[in-house]
Amino acid sequence: MGGTMDVTKQHRRGNTRQRIQDVALGLFAEQGYEKTSLREIAEHLDVTKAALYYHFKTKEEILVSIFDDLTQPILDLIEWGRKQPHTLETKQEIVRRYSETLAGAAPLFRFMQENQAAVRELRVGETFKERMQGLREIIIDPDADLTDQVRCVSAIFTMHAGMFFLQDITADPEAKRKAVLEVATDLVTQAHRGSANA
Amino acid sequence: MGGTMDVTKQHRRGNTRQRIQDVALGLFAEQGYEKTSLREIAEHLDVTKAALYYHFKTKEEILVSIFDDLTQPILDLIEWGRKQPHTLETKQEIVRRYSETLAGAAPLFRFMQENQAAVRELRVGETFKERMQGLREIIIDPDADLTDQVRCVSAIFTMHAGMFFLQDITADPEAKRKAVLEVATDLVTQAHRGSANA
Amino acid sequence: MGGTMDVTKQHRRGNTRQRIQDVALGLFAEQGYEKTSLREIAEHLDVTKAALYYHFKTKEEILVSIFDDLTQPILDLIEWGRKQPHTLETKQEIVRRYSETLAGAAPLFRFMQENQAAVRELRVGETFKERMQGLREIIIDPDADLTDQVRCVSAIFTMHAGMFFLQDITADPEAKRKAVLEVATDLVTQAHRGSANA
Amino acid sequence: MGGTMDVTKQHRRGNTRQRIQDVALGLFAEQGYEKTSLREIAEHLDVTKAALYYHFKTKEEILVSIFDDLTQPILDLIEWGRKQPHTLETKQEIVRRYSETLAGAAPLFRFMQENQAAVRELRVGETFKERMQGLREIIIDPDADLTDQVRCVSAIFTMHAGMFFLQDITADPEAKRKAVLEVATDLVTQAHRGSANA
DNA sequence: GATGAATGAGGCTTCATTCAT
DNA sequence: TATGAATGAAGCCTCATTCAT
Numbered sequence: 081m082g083g084t085m086d087v088t089k090q091h092r093r094g095n096t097r098q099r100i101q102d103v104a105l106g107l108f109a110e111q112g113y114e115k116t117s118l119r120e121i122a123e124h125l126d127v128t129k130a131a132l133y134y135h136f137k138t139k140e141e142i143l144v145s146i147f148d149d150l151t152q153p154i155l156d157l158i159e160w161g162r163k164q165p166h167t168l169e170t171k172q173e174i175v176r177r178y179s180e181t182l183a184g185a186a187p188l189f190r191f192m193q194e195n196q197a198a199v200r201e202l203r204v205g206e207t208f209k210e211r212m213q214g215l216r217e218i219i220i221d222p223d224a225d226l227t228d229q230v231r232c233v234s235a236i237f238t239m240h241a242g243m244f245f246l247q248d249i250t251a252d253p254e255a256k257r258k259a260v261l262e263v264a265t266d267l268v269t270q271a272h273r274g275s276a277n278a
Numbered sequence: 279m280g281g282t283m284d285v286t287k288q289h290r291r292g293n294t295r296q297r298i299q300d301v302a303l304g305l306f307a308e309q310g311y312e313k314t315s316l317r318e319i320a321e322h323l324d325v326t327k328a329a330l331y332y333h334f335k336t337k338e339e340i341l342v343s344i345f346d347d348l349t350q351p352i353l354d355l356i357e358w359g360r361k362q363p364h365t366l367e368t369k370q371e372i373v374r375r376y377s378e379t380l381a382g383a384a385p386l387f388r389f390m391q392e393n394q395a396a397v398r399e400l401r402v403g404e405t406f407k408e409r410m411q412g413l414r415e416i417i418i419d420p421d422a423d424l425t426d427q428v429r430c431v432s433a434i435f436t437m438h439a440g441m442f443f444l445q446d447i448t449a450d451p452e453a454k455r456k457a458v459l460e461v462a463t464d465l466v467t468q469a470h471r472g473s474a475n476a
Numbered sequence: 477m478g479g480t481m482d483v484t485k486q487h488r489r490g491n492t493r494q495r496i497q498d499v500a501l502g503l504f505a506e507q508g509y510e511k512t513s514l515r516e517i518a519e520h521l522d523v524t525k526a527a528l529y530y531h532f533k534t535k536e537e538i539l540v541s542i543f544d545d546l547t548q549p550i551l552d553l554i555e556w557g558r559k560q561p562h563t564l565e566t567k568q569e570i571v572r573r574y575s576e577t578l579a580g581a582a583p584l585f586r587f588m589q590e591n592q593a594a595v596r597e598l599r600v601g602e603t604f605k606e607r608m609q610g611l612r613e614i615i616i617d618p619d620a621d622l623t624d625q626v627r628c629v630s631a632i633f634t635m636h637a638g639m640f641f642l643q644d645i646t647a648d649p650e651a652k653r654k655a656v657l658e659v660a661t662d663l664v665t666q667a668h669r670g671s672a673n674a
Numbered sequence: 675m676g677g678t679m680d681v682t683k684q685h686r687r688g689n690t691r692q693r694i695q696d697v698a699l700g701l702f703a704e705q706g707y708e709k710t711s712l713r714e715i716a717e718h719l720d721v722t723k724a725a726l727y728y729h730f731k732t733k734e735e736i737l738v739s740i741f742d743d744l745t746q747p748i749l750d751l752i753e754w755g756r757k758q759p760h761t762l763e764t765k766q767e768i769v770r771r772y773s774e775t776l777a778g779a780a781p782l783f784r785f786m787q788e789n790q791a792a793v794r795e796l797r798v799g800e801t802f803k804e805r806m807q808g809l810r811e812i813i814i815d816p817d818a819d820l821t822d823q824v825r826c827v828s829a830i831f832t833m834h835a836g837m838f839f840l841q842d843i844t845a846d847p848e849a850k851r852k853a854v855l856e857v858a859t860d861l862v863t864q865a866h867r868g869s870a871n872a
Numbered sequence: 873g874a875t876g877a878a879t880g881a882g883g884c885t886t887c888a889t890t891c892a893t
Numbered sequence: 894t895a896t897g898a899a900t901g902a903a904g905c906c907t908c909a910t911t912c913a914t
Binding site: 294325 | 897898899900901902
């Protein structure tokens with residue numbers, strides 16, 4: 081085997097871990113977590129399944145590592161948000177930056193969105209839920225009336241789902257993101273005004 | 279065999295098919311489609327796996343049958359909507375009735391929402407997509423600007439996700455539904471006004 | 477169900493047993509014994525599987541009944557042959573009549589030919605073997621040299637296989653049968669002459 | 675697990691694939707293709723079913739690999755035959771070498787002979803048919819009269835079936851093969867003479 | 873840093889058969 | 894004369910995982 085190894089294979093030196101993550105995320109997003117087997121990932125990389133186990137202890141750990149790498153910005157965003165006053169400007173800034181973060185890791189969020197059931201019993205499911213909870217605490221005023229709370233929740237997953245549910249609408253992706261951002265900002269703003277008057 | 283069968287099991291009348299659907303939907307919604315095995319469904323019903331195959335040709339067909347039974351109202355709604363003028367009132371009525379339909383088949387829609395990846399390659403996935411497309415055509419004005427189109431899409435899945443994403447907010451379910459409906463109606467209304475002025 | 481039964485079904489009265497045999501033989505010959513399920517047979521007849529069990533005790537018994545019905549002529553032929561002197565004329569007559577019998581129940585013999593493995597452990601397998609043995613005892617002279625014995629065996633299954641192995645050769649079926657018969661007769665004749673001189 | 679594994683099982687070198695083929699062919703020939711389950715093959719080898727799947731993608735592929743390995747000589751023979759003049763000597767030589775090939779892979783040919791129905795829808799079935807066709811084209815003169823064509827076909831499967839149909843005749847196997855070869859050669863010779871005079 | 877070989881669990885599905893009605 | 898409903902056994906196959914090398 082070693083003898084027949086072609087040049088492209090030798091060149092990729094120590095980046096196998098990264099390549100596994102890339103391929104895995106691609107397949108997870110495309111086919112779902114359960115439907116994607118380690119065999120499939122290995123074949124795409126032209127390695128054996130056992131090689132995956134050199135780099136990751138389990139299938140779940142592959143996902144965890146991807147998740148941890150790509151959602152760090154959200155953690156930072158929440159931490160930053162917690163330290164700000166709960167003004168309208170803060171909320172709008174959170175929404176703006178969240179939108180950017182999502183755009184930067186679209187396949188992962190698409191995956192999380194479309195595999196909620198599969199992910200629920202995985203560590204990433206729990207973690208993701210906690211982060212969403214953190215986000216809400218910053219954006220939602222617990223004393224606001226129910227409708228305004230719904231507006232905030234709606235704002236968040238308008239951003240989540242926006243990217244994928246809008247596939248049929250033909251428009252420049254960045255233009256779509258801007259439109260989504262505008263709607264989300266509107267929702268948060270309305271919610272804020274509502275509770276300010278209450 | 280027959281001798282050890284207890285009395286409750288005999289004369290189960292003709293309701294096994296329905297019971298399979300009920301149990302299956304419960305498990306599909308709770309654990310996801312892939313994670314729910316036919317063995318599990320059969321055990322919950324105290325029947326053998328083979329009995330399931332008397333009533334349904336495949337696992338997928340169980341899902342299809344549930345889907346077809348529970349989404350008939352949406353089909354009716356779309357058909358009705360197509361024949362109405364595209365006024366604001368029509369759109370609001372559609373949203374109102376859609377909200378009711380969703381509430382009437384919450385577990386199924388939760389399932390569809392949380393298993394998009396798993397469902398994508400199933401017949402129900404395709405069918406569901408088509409129906410969503412139908413809904414949009416009624417609510418969205420294709421000449422409206424992008425932001426207003428996003429508002430309409432957001433309205434639809436604010437209703438979809440509303441029920442599940444709001445679990446942490448403690449409030450009467452019907453009150454939540456009303457709040458969600460209000461936000462959705464608002465979004466559609468804003469969108470309509472926007473494109474009316476354009 | 478009874479209420480929706482269409483007219484064609486009512487007309488076929490008491491011939492179900494025969495129809496089962498016909499359909500079963502067709503499918504057995506076409507697909508093989510193991511590959512043909514009772515479900516399939518029932519569907520072709522537009523009856524339920526259980527109905528088959530009203531007429532036959534087991535799957536094997538369907539085959540047995542077909543076999544017994546269609547191979548009676550061979551039994552008669554062997555019985556007749558045993559009472560004749562072992563002359564060349566007798567042998568030639570046996571071959572001639574055997575060829576006719578085969579032509580009259582081609583699907584069954586095709587089936588027996590192509591499903592020897594499946595049939596080996598069935599009652600018909602054993603029975604068929606015994607009959608073949610009976611045929612040989614009439615045609616083969618046990619004192620003949622090995623080559624002449626082979627000629628006789630070859631004559632018999634030249635006839636057996638002739639019908640199916642000759643499919644690619646385009647010619648009138650009856651013409652083919654005549655040709656096969658001629659070759660078989662030749663073989664038996666040569667064998668007889670050989671042992672006569674020995 | 676590893677702890678209870680006995681010594682003979684460790685270091686089974688690289689021969690598992692070959693052992694699977696051997697056991698499988700034995701069982702296929704003895705019981706038929708459909709009647710032989712992978713469980714059975716695995717048990718004979720004291721391995722798990724899953725181990726079979728490490729070496730072969732499907733049950734059918736086990737058969738294909740056996741077939742390909744053992745019928746290579748026939749391929750060679752046909753190729754050789756095509757390049758020779760269609761003289762009597764060539765035909766006789768083909769028959770002689772074919773007889774040897776059959777003797778060298780008797781269980782496979784017995785299997786093919788007795789499982790025609792099962793094999794018809796498998797890749798090997800198609801392949802085998804093509805090879806037989808190739809053989810005929812060399813041996814049969816398409817302008818010969820039907821009887822002589824039948825003689826050639828008869829020659830071929832006199833050799834095929836010879837080995838198994840002759841089980842009841844007690845004689846040295848090699849002696850039987852010689853006898854079969856003689857009959858087959860005779861048939862081909864007669865056919866050749868016939869068409870030469872035509 | 874990775875492979876080859878294997879495992880145990882479990883997946884979906886099909887089959888011949890039974891039996892009360 | 895047949896159906897409806899169900900069973901138990903078994904089929905092929907796939908999966909995540911392990912471990913010696």
